[in-house]
Amino acid sequence: MQITQDAITLIRPDDWHLHLRDDSALAAVLPDSAKQFARAIVMPNLKPPVTTVAMAQAYKERIEAVMQAKNIEGFTPLMTLYLTNNTTAQEVEKVAHSGFVKAFKLYPAGATTNSDAGVTDLLANCSAALEAMQKHGVPLLVHGEVTDPSVDLFDREAVFIDRVMLPLRNAFPALKVVFEHITTKHGAHYVRDAEGPIGATITPQHLLYNRNVIFQGGIRPHYYCLPVLKREEHRVALVEAATSGNPRFFLGTDSAPHAKGAKEAACGCAGCYSALHAMELYATAFEKAGKLEALEGFASLHGPAFYGLPVNTSTITLERRAFEIPAELNYADNQYLVPLAAGEQLAWSFVG
Numbered sequence: 001m002q003i004t005q006d007a008i009t010l011i012r013p014d015d016w017h018l019h020l021r022d023d024s025a026l027a028a029v030l031p032d033s034a035k036q037f038a039r040a041i042v043m044p045n046l047k048p049p050v051t052t053v054a055m056a057q058a059y060k061e062r063i064e065a066v067m068q069a070k071n072i073e074g075f076t077p078l079m080t081l082y083l084t085n086n087t088t089a090q091e092v093e094k095v096a097h098s099g100f101v102k103a104f105k106l107y108p109a110g111a112t113t114n115s116d117a118g119v120t121d122l123l124a125n126c127s128a129a130l131e132a133m134q135k136h137g138v139p140l141l142v143h144g145e146v147t148d149p150s151v152d153l154f155d156r157e158a159v160f161i162d163r164v165m166l167p168l169r170n171a172f173p174a175l176k177v178v179f180e181h182i183t184t185k186h187g188a189h190y191v192r193d194a195e196g197p198i199g200a201t202i203t204p205q206h207l208l209y210n211r212n213v214i215f216q217g218g219i220r221p222h223y224y225c226l227p228v229l230k231r232e233e234h235r236v237a238l239v240e241a242a243t244s245g246n247p248r249f250f251l252g253t254d255s256a257p258h259a260k261g262a263k264e265a266a267c268g269c270a271g272c273y274s275a276l277h278a279m280e281l282y283a284t285a286f287e288k289a290g291k292l293e294a295l296e297g298f299a300s301l302h303g304p305a306f307y308g309l310p311v312n313t314s315t316i317t318l319e320r321r322a323f324e325i326p327a328e329l330n331y332a333d334n335q336y337l338v339p340l341a342a343g344e345q346l347a348w349s350f351v352g
C-alpha cells in the first residue's frame with residue numbers, strides 16, 4: 001500500500017456483502033460495484049429468494065449477461081444461497097462442489113428486506129444443513145438480528161448474540177460464520193473475542209454515522225438501513241474494530257438499492273446505496289480515525305483470507321480531490337436512486 005499526501009494506492013478491494021438485485025435494477029447498479037471491486041459476495045434475497053445451486057447459476061448468468069452488454073471486465077460475482085427451513089444437506093453438498101457458490105445466508109424470518117422465506121428456528125429446523133456446512137467448510141453468513149417484536153429495535157443485534165449466535169456456535173464450533181453488517185460494540189467485541197472461525201463485515205454508514213443522522217432536522221430515509229444505525233459509542237467500537245488490523249473484520253458495503261420513491265414513503269424500505277462511492281466513504285472513515293494505513297487489510301486482504309481465496313493482483317488509486325456525491329442517480333424503470341450521503345462532499349475521489 002502506498003499513501004502520500006495526495007493519493008492512496010492499494011490492492012484492488014472486494015465487497016463481501018452486496019445486493020445487486022435483478023433485471024433493470026441489476027443493470028443500473030452493477031457498473032458501480034464492478035468499477036471499484038474485483039469480486040463481490042452477492043446476496044440472495046431476490047423475489048423469490050435464491051435457494052438452490054441451479055437458481056444461483058441462473059442468477060450468475062444474468063449478472064454476466066449485464067457485464068457483457070455493458071463491456072464490464074475483471075469482476076467476479078461470488079454467489080450465495082438463501083438458507084430456509086427446508087434447505088437439505090444434499091443442497092449444501094452441491095454448494096460445496098459448485099465452485100461458484102461461496103456461502104449460505106441466514107435471514108431470520110421477517111428481519112429485513114425480502115426475508116419472508118427466512119428461517120424461523122435455526123437449530124430446530126436447519127441442523128442437517130448446518131452440519132453439512134460445517135463438514136464441507138461452507139460459511140454461514142448471518143443477518144444477526146432477532147425478530148421478536150418485544151425486543152427493542154436497537155437491541156436486536158445484542159439479543160441475537162445471546163439467543164442465536166452462542167447456541168449456534170456451541171452446537172457447530174467448526175462452522176465458519178460471518179456476522180454480517182455489525183452495528184454495535186456487542187457485535188464487534190463478540191467477534192474480536194470469540195473462539196473458532198468467525199469474521200464480520202462492516203458497512204461505510206456504520207463507520208461514518210450514528211443514529212442521530214436519521215433525524216437531523218427531520219426524518220432522513222436515505223440513512224435508514226437494517227440493522228439500523230446505533231449510538232455513537234457503537235460507531236466508535238466499529239471504527240476501532242475495522243481499523244485495528246484484526247483479520248476478522250473486513251469490508252462489506254451492504255449497498256442495498258431501493259428506488260427513491262420506495263424510500264421516501266410512509267413505510268420506507270431499509271437500505272443505503274453506497275456502491276457508487278464505497279471506497280471514498282471507507283477512506284474518509286479510516287482517515288478520520290488516523291488509520292488510513294489499515295484500509296488495505298480491511299478492504300483487500302482479510303476477506304480473501306477468511307474465504308480461502310487469492311488476493312487480487314491489480315491495484316486501485318484514490319486521489320485527494322473533492323468528490324461531490326450526486327443528489328440522485330438514474331435507476332431502473334425511469335426511477336431514481338439516492339446514494340448514501342447525497343449532496344455531501346468527500347475528500348477522496350476514485351481514479352481507477
Ligand SMILES: NC(=O)N[C@@H](CC(=O)O)C(=O)O
Nearest residue numbers: 019112113225226256270271
Ligand atoms: N441492509 C438493508 O437495510 N437492506 C438489505 C437487506 C439486508 O442486508 O438486511 C436489502 O436487501 O435492502
Ligand SMILES: [Zn+2]
Nearest residue numbers: 112143226227
Ligand atoms: Zn442484512
Ligand SMILES: [Zn+2]
Nearest residue numbers: 019043254256
Ligand atoms: Zn445486506
